[in-house]
Amino acid sequence: MTRLRFLNIVREVPFWAITLIMIVLAVLNARQAGHTRGSSVWPVTYLMAAVVSGEAALFLYVIATLYAGELMWRERDVHFDQIHDALPVPSWVNWCSQFLSLAFLEFILIAIVMFCGIAVQASLGYFNFELPVYFKELYLIVFPEVLTFVLFALFVQTMLSNKFAGHAVVIGTTLLVPILYRYGMENRLYLFGEIAPYTYSDMNGYGHFVRRCFGPCSIGFPAWGYWECCR
Numbered sequence: 128m129t130r131l132r133f134l135n136i137v138r139e140v141p142f143w144a145i146t147l148i149m150i151v152l153a154v155l156n157a158r159q160a161g162h163t164r165g166s167s168v169w170p171v172t173y174l175m176a177a178v179v180s181g182e183a184a185l186f187l188y189v190i191a192t193l194y195a196g197e198l199m200w201r202e203r204d205v206h207f208d209q210i211h212d213a214l215p216v217p218s219w220v221n222w223c224s225q226f227l228s229l230a231f232l233e234f235i236l237i238a239i240v241m242f243c244g245i246a247v248q249a250s251l252g253y254f255n256f257e258l259p260v261y262f263k264e265l266y267l268i269v270f271p272e273v274l275t276f277v278l279f280a281l282f283v284q285t286m287l288s289n290k291f292a293g294h295a296v297v298i299g300t301t302l303l304v305p306i307l308y309r310y311g312m313e314n315r316l317y318l319f320g321e322i323a324p325y326t327y328s329d330m331n332g333y334g335h336f337v338r339r340c341f342g343p344c345s346i347g348f349p350a351w352g353y354w355e356c357c358r
Contacts, residue, residue, distance in 0.1 A: 128224035133231055135201070136194050145193075146236065149186035153179045153240055157247040172257035173327045175244035176264035183240040187233055187273050192297045194232070195280035198225040200290045222281070229277045237265050237273075263333075268322070276320055 136142055160170060160178040168174070241261045248256060279300070284293040304318050315321045325336035 128221065129227045129231070132198055132224055132228035136197075136228065136232060141193070142190065145186055145190055146239070149183055149236070150239065150243055153182045153243045154247055156182050157244055158251070170248045170251045170253045171329065172244075172248070172255070172260045173264070173329065175248055176241075176261050177327070179240045179244040180265055180269045183237070184269065184273075187236060187269075188276055188301065190236070191229060191233065191273065191277045191280050192294060194229060195225075195277065195297075196284050196290045196293055198228065199281065199284040199293075222285075226277065226281060229281075230274055233273045233277065234270065237270055241265055260327075264327070272320055272322065279319070 157170070157175055157178050160168075160174040244261065245256050248254070280293075280297050283296050284290065287293045287296065300319055304321060307313075307318060312318075315323065323336070325333060327333055327336075
């Protein structure tokens with residue numbers, strides 16, 4: 128079921144259109160990473176990772192919002208829902224397949240974004256790619272955020288009886304965050320999807336920000352282990 132839903136998504140033209148726009152913008156902005164006031168800098172990996180992840184995040188959320196609704200409502204849109212609900216398959220199996228198909232899709236899109244950053248570095252004559260830095264930024268920080276958003280989008284579509292109302296709630300929640308920031312409400316306990324700010328440097332990595340960024344990933348592992356891995 129996961130494979131079926133995944134293939135249904137990648138066969139759609141809107142998905143490829145969104146992906147193409149994401150790739151173009153990621154490449155264009157990566158080529159300008161670190162360039163301010165006419166100064167030129169090396170396309171180091173942490174700049175590339177920050178730029179491409181920032182450009183891709185919007186499109187990753189758009190795909191999660193759009194296809195969470197499509198997956199939840201596909202059977203109802205073709206009037207197959209009553210037959211589908213009568214099948215001898217637990218509802219959690221159906222729901223997990225929807226989540227896993229979107230998670231696998233986002234995983235691949237993040238990999239594409241990473242290769243965009245590497246390609247830009249190579250085109251600019253810089254070959255110290257530092258793949259662990261890409262992995263930490265994209266798969267240990269960005270990917271869990273995207274998965275949280277996918278879960279939220281699926282939850283909203285499950286609870287509401289109208290697909291477009293679900294889209295409105297998901298989009299409205301996302302747009303609410305910068306509005307709250309504007310009025311000085313910056314407590315991340317009520318800012319959905321926001322993480323503590325952090326800084327990466329070539330000198331000491333994520334430094335003392337490791338516990339803020341990677342703390343949830345350390346469950347079940349010694350503190351020194353993920354500290355050494357992530358810094």
